Amino acid sequence: MKLFRKLRRNLIALGKFKSYVIYALGEIVLIVIGISIAWKINNLNDIRKNNISEQKIYANLNEELNTNLSSLSGLIDEYPQTIKYLENTLNYVGQNPNELTQGAKDTIINIFDNEVNLLDGFINSVVNTNKFEFIESTELKELIIRYPNKIQDFKEQDEKIKIIVANRIKPVLEKYISLIDKLPNDSLKYERIKEFGNKSDYATLLASKEYQNSIIDRLLQTKIQLDNAKRLRGKTKLLITKLKQELN
Numbered sequence: 247m248k249l250f251r252k253l254r255r256n257l258i259a260l261g262k263f264k265s266y267v268i269y270a271l272g273e274i275v276l277i278v279i280g281i282s283i284a285w286k287i288n289n290l291n292d293i294r295k296n297n298i299s300e301q302k303i304y305a306n307l308n309e310e311l312n313t314n315l316s317s318l319s320g321l322i323d324e325y326p327q328t329i330k331y332l333e334n335t336l337n338y339v340g341q342n343p344n345e346l347t348q349g350a351k352d353t354i355i356n357i358f359d360n361e362v363n364l365l366d367g368f369i370n371s372v373v374n375t376n377k378f379e380f381i382e383s384t385e386l387k388e389l390i391i392r393y394p395n396k397i398q399d400f401k402e403q404d405e406k407i408k409i410i411v412a413n414r415i416k417p418v419l420e421k422y423i424s425l426i427d428k429l430p431n432d433s434l435k436y437e438r439i440k441e442f443g444n445k446s447d448y449a450t451l452l453a454s455k456e457y458q459n460s461i462i463d464r465l466l467q468t469k470i471q472l473d474n475a476k477r478l479r480g481k482t483k484l485l486i487t488k489l490k491q492e493l494n
Contacts (some may be wrong), residue, residue: 266319284395303372303381304493306368307369307390307489308489310368311482311486313365314365314397314482315482315486317321317362317363318364318475319479325360325475328360332464332465332468333465336461337464338350338354339480340452340453346448354448355423355427357411357430359408362400366393366398370394375466386492392481393462393481396481400478403470403474407464407467410463410464415457415464418454419451421451422447422457423451424443457471
């Protein structure tokens with residue numbers, strides 16, 4: 247810089263105004279070029295940082311979606327079994343209780359429910375925070391925005407089934423079925439309760455409109471949920487495929 251200032255003074259002192267103007271313009275150009283280079287370097291650093299952030303977001307999304315894909319595939323395998331169990335239960339309606347096998351009784355009192363564990367924590371954080379700004383693909387953004395609502399719809403349908411089980415099927419079973427039936431027959435410890443305790447009333451249970459309606463309702467809602475699971479798995483696969491394209 248001292249050299250440049252000395253050169254400017256010499257040009258002025260020697261009266262070489264034209265040379266001074268040319269020199270001044272050249273100096274301005276050099277300053278502009280220097281600023282442009284610094285800006286470009288800074289811009290490249292920002293791009294690199296954004297790319298790193300974008301890749302981390304994609305990786306976390308991919309992990310969450312693959313977890314959901316595995317859960318949905320398991321549910322799609324389990325729901326048909328639940329549907330078959332409910333249909334078999336309805337087939338016992340009108341049957342003579344004395345003709346019910348132990349297996350049939352076990353089917354009637356089995357109120358198991360599929361456990362749903364779908365994740366949406368990270369994808370919600372992407373939608374609701376500045377992470378969304380790091381995603382460049384418009385198509386991917388649209389898929390990500392819609393996905394949490396699909397998860398929520400699935401969870402609401404699952405909650406509807408759980409309410410049927412907890413508030414309708416379980417109470418009517420407890421009203422007519424005794425857990426004495428679950429006690430082993432070869433133990434003297436339970437001899438008295440088995441002899442004098444209240445017995446199960448399968449005939450009244452199976453004839454109950456309340457019981458029949460609750461089983462039918464659960465059957466219909468489970469069929470709906472099976473279709474929901476298939477659609478949601480398809481959307482999950484599509485998101486995973488799009489993420490892989492962006493990662494590559």
